[in-house]
Amino acid sequence: MIFTIARNELRRMFLSPLAWTILAVVLLILAFMFLSNLQYFVLIQSRLLSMGSDQGLTAVVVAPLLGNAAVVLLLVVPLVSMRLVADERRNKTLSLLFSAPVSMTEIVLGKYLSLVGFLWLILALVALMPLSLLAGGTLDFGMFGAGLLGLALLLAGFAAVGLFMSTLTQHQTVAAVSTFGVLLLFWILDWAGQGSGASGILGYMSILNHYEPFLQGIFDTSDATYLVLFILTFLMLSIRRLDMDRLGG
Amino acid sequence: MSDEVLVEVEDLSRSYGAILAVKHINFSIRRGQVLGFLGPNGAGKTTTMQILSGNLAPSTGRVRIAGHDLLEDPRGAKQAIGYLPEQPPVYRELTVDEYLDYCAGLNRIAHSQRRAAREVAKKKCGLSDVGRRLIGNLSKGYQQRVGLAQAIIHLPPVIILDEPTVGLDPIQIREIRHLVRELGKEHGVILSTHILPEVQATCDQVQIINKGELVLNDSIEGLSRHMQSSALSVGLRNTPDLDLIQGIGGVKSVQDQGDGRLHVFYDPAIDPTEALVELAVQKRWGLYELQPQRASLEDIFVHITTEEHESLTGAVA
Numbered sequence: 001m002i003f004t005i006a007r008n009e010l011r012r013m014f015l016s017p018l019a020w021t022i023l024a025v026v027l028l029i030l031a032f033m034f035l036s037n038l039q040y041f042v043l044i045q046s047r048l049l050s051m052g053s054d055q056g057l058t059a060v061v062v063a064p065l066l067g068n069a070a071v072v073l074l075l076v077v078p079l080v081s082m083r084l085v086a087d088e089r090r091n092k093t094l095s096l097l098f099s100a101p102v103s104m105t106e107i108v109l110g111k112y113l114s115l116v117g118f119l120w121l122i123l124a125l126v127a128l129m130p131l132s133l134l135a136g137g138t139l140d141f142g143m144f145g146a147g148l149l150g151l152a153l154l155l156a157g158f159a160a161v162g163l164f165m166s167t168l169t170q171h172q173t174v175a176a177v178s179t180f181g182v183l184l185l186f187w188i189l190d191w192a193g194q195g196s197g198a199s200g201i202l203g204y205m206s207i208l209n210h211y212e213p214f215l216q217g218i219f220d221t222s223d224a225t226y227l228v229l230f231i232l233t234f235l236m237l238s239i240r241r242l243d244m245d246r247l248g249g
Numbered sequence: 250m251s252d253e254v255l256v257e258v259e260d261l262s263r264s265y266g267a268i269l270a271v272k273h274i275n276f277s278i279r280r281g282q283v284l285g286f287l288g289p290n291g292a293g294k295t296t297t298m299q300i301l302s303g304n305l306a307p308s309t310g311r312v313r314i315a316g317h318d319l320l321e322d323p324r325g326a327k328q329a330i331g332y333l334p335e336q337p338p339v340y341r342e343l344t345v346d347e348y349l350d351y352c353a354g355l356n357r358i359a360h361s362q363r364r365a366a367r368e369v370a371k372k373k374c375g376l377s378d379v380g381r382r383l384i385g386n387l388s389k390g391y392q393q394r395v396g397l398a399q400a401i402i403h404l405p406p407v408i409i410l411d412e413p414t415v416g417l418d419p420i421q422i423r424e425i426r427h428l429v430r431e432l433g434k435e436h437g438v439i440l441s442t443h444i445l446p447e448v449q450a451t452c453d454q455v456q457i458i459n460k461g462e463l464v465l466n467d468s469i470e471g472l473s474r475h476m477q478s479s480a481l482s483v484g485l486r487n488t489p490d491l492d493l494i495q496g497i498g499g500v501k502s503v504q505d506q507g508d509g510r511l512h513v514f515y516d517p518a519i520d521p522t523e524a525l526v527e528l529a530v531q532k533r534w535g536l537y538e539l540q541p542q543r544a545s546l547e548d549i550f551v552h553i554t555t556e557e558h559e560s561l562t563g564a565v566a
Binding site: 092095097099 | 299302303304305306323324325327328330332334336338339340341342343347351352354355356357399
């Protein structure tokens, strides 16, 4: 049932020009970043070798690419997630789901899965760029894999926030703006009290601090757990919020 | 009509903040029954229907649909209903076929049977020719039919229709009414409307709701008794002698409306129409129009809401 809903959401997403435009723009920008990183690597390759540095292709080209992808997608996720529930509420199509024999959890998970599916499709396409380097070099697959896993979890977290914000309102733009706000806030949370030692808890809450280790090739279960809990929290909130639609006035 | 009770509503209330939109209503629907839900705007029709379809939780009370409690076993209950809200819940960017396939999936129809279910629903709703068209490009009437097809695709025992004929042209209205009557043979149908002829054309049981309270629950015959004409509109070319008309047996009062038009009120037990016509011919009044005054929904409404309390409680129970 979850998959029925997710498939329908994805189909409707790709029937609108928005999904295609986003795919095109994101890939264009990331490809440009990838190429300029690559050019930089070619430029400093000999110097890295002479310095005896162990920094290779993956660290210089792939890690920054995934880091940039996270920022670009932070800007893009609100645009994709905003319509999930807000649009249906506005067009009064939500009652189709509410009067069908499906639970609130299934509705939320179905919609969430469609969004994660779309974001992971972008991720897969982005991953193809570093893989193309295999034609003339080698990659550190451990580091590359950790980075992809980190980005996959991060995007799933973005999606959960976006879905929740979309359940709060019937205006797509309101959902988009608030999603962007929340995501950015979680991103920059560790700026507060930087260097004063008081950044402990805020620093821990910051999503960026849990993403960066992945890019350095470090898979820490506490970082992964943080992201999973982050996702679960916003999914639970979404289910609660949709239930309120029935209960509240 | 079988005796199988499909919908049982007990002591149902719903409040929006301080406003009590639906107040302690009770009713039931059996298989093979079309229940008309009448009421002016804002009376609580839509709220009641949203509760029955699981879109709103009731503040108090119990709803059982085909033996499943809507709150304790929502999946079983929702499986047994098809709901068409006021605005058909269609995705404009899908084709009719895509949309109906999705609805079939949502209602847990097995993959192998979806196609057949879709074709049957399309045929019933007159959509066979538009299967491949985008819903957004269809006219309002066709979108309404798509909404209806969505509600019946899983052949639910109970079908809930919220003002299904609003915004349709007269031919489409007739078709939808015909369809509702057809559906009423095998399913239990609840139909909300504020158009009286619609109820007369399609329903066998009528409920009138006003300010959240059920003020009448009666069969269609009972309603026509309420509607029984007790006034005549008479058009005469020559000025008649009002006292003579007043003298006819059964006539209670005569009102002169000007331009030779009269309103004659009479006792429903004694119909003075024939006597009046004979008198008019005899006296050469030049009778050119004679019309029984049909009570409108508003008249019935006023009539019912001002009736003595005893008969009301009798009707609701």
